[in-house]
Amino acid sequence: EVQLLESGGGSMQRGGSxxxxxxxxxxxxxxxxxxxxxxxxxxxxxxxxxxxxxGDSTFYSDSVKGRFIISRDNSKDTLSLQMSGLRAxxxxxxxxxxxSALVRFDFWGQGTLVSVSS
Amino acid sequence: IVLTQSPGTLSLSPxxxxxxxxxxxxxxxxxxxxxxxxxxxxxxxxxxxxxxGRATGIPERFSGSGSGAHFTLTINxxxxxxxxxxxxxxxxxxxxxxxxxSRLEI
Numbered sequence: 001e002v003q004l005l006e007s008g009g010g011s012m013q014r015g016g017s018x019x020x021x022x023x024x025x026x027x028x029x030x031x032x033x034x035x036x037x038x039x040x041x042x043x044x045x046x047x048x049x050x051x052x053x054x055g056d057s058t059f060y061s062d063s064v065k066g067r068f069i070i071s072r073d074n075s076k077d078t079l080s081l082q083m084s085g086l087r088a089x090x091x092x093x094x095x096x097x098x099x100s101a102l103v104r105f106d107f108w109g110q111g112t113l114v115s116v117s118s
Numbered sequence: 119i120v121l122t123q124s125p126g127t128l129s130l131s132p133x134x135x136x137x138x139x140x141x142x143x144x145x146x147x148x149x150x151x152x153x154x155x156x157x158x159x160x161x162x163x164x165x166x167x168x169x170x171g172r173a174t175g176i177p178e179r180f181s182g183s184g185s186g187a188h189f190t191l192t193i194n195x196x197x198x199x200x201x202x203x204x205x206x207x208x209x210x211x212x213x214x215x216x217x218x219x220s221r222l223e224i
Contacts, residue, residue, distance in 0.1 A: 035214070037162075044203075044217075044218050045156075045216040045219075046216065047207075047215060050214065059212045095161055100164075102209070103149070104152035104209070105207070106164045106173060107164075108163065110161050
């Protein structure tokens with residue numbers, strides 16, 4: 001059974017930094033690209049960042065480019081999101097997602113809430 | 119690429135059929151389209167994708183179709199548990215995007 005368990009969320013001041021982690025199990029982590037998707041309170045889904053299976057390539061939405069860094073540790077089956085320069089608009093539940101064929105997100109974690117106050 | 123979904127909210131009765139629409143601002147391959155369901159308080163889950171793909175455990179009542187810049191999610195024989203927000207999602211040029219969602223009330 002695929003499981004994705006996010007951690008690291010919490011409350012931060014504007015301009016601060018936070019690191020999210022996602023522990024993956026139930027599938028061969030090294031074979032699949034991974035992603036972070038967020039959802040602001042009461043709003044829709046927004047893709048944040050993706051990383052290829054090897055970690056060699058990363059992709060970011062314009063809203064986080066230059067502030068967030070996605071990475072993975074294939075020896076520990078862990079996905080991370082280093083967030084810096086946090087803004088109020090970064091307040092959201094952050095979901096870790098496994099990708100299928102790099103195109104879609106076939107499994108999701110339960111999310112971790114990040115709240116940024118000004 | 120910008121995605122728009124309609125209707126914003128749809129209210130139907132059990133046993134009826136729901137047809138949800140997703141339009142893209144550019145023509146894309148149907149292979150790059152997916153649909154998700156998000157029930158209140160839950161994480162999204164993949165429903166259908168591509169021309170005819172269905173995620174593991176998803177009933178045959180759910181089906182996707184479309185081409186070019188217009189895609190639809192059809193849900194037959196609605197059940198109360200189908201009450202949720204439905205999102206379409208596209209992939210293109212190393213970028214992923216979601217539509218704003220359609221709320222379905224049963």
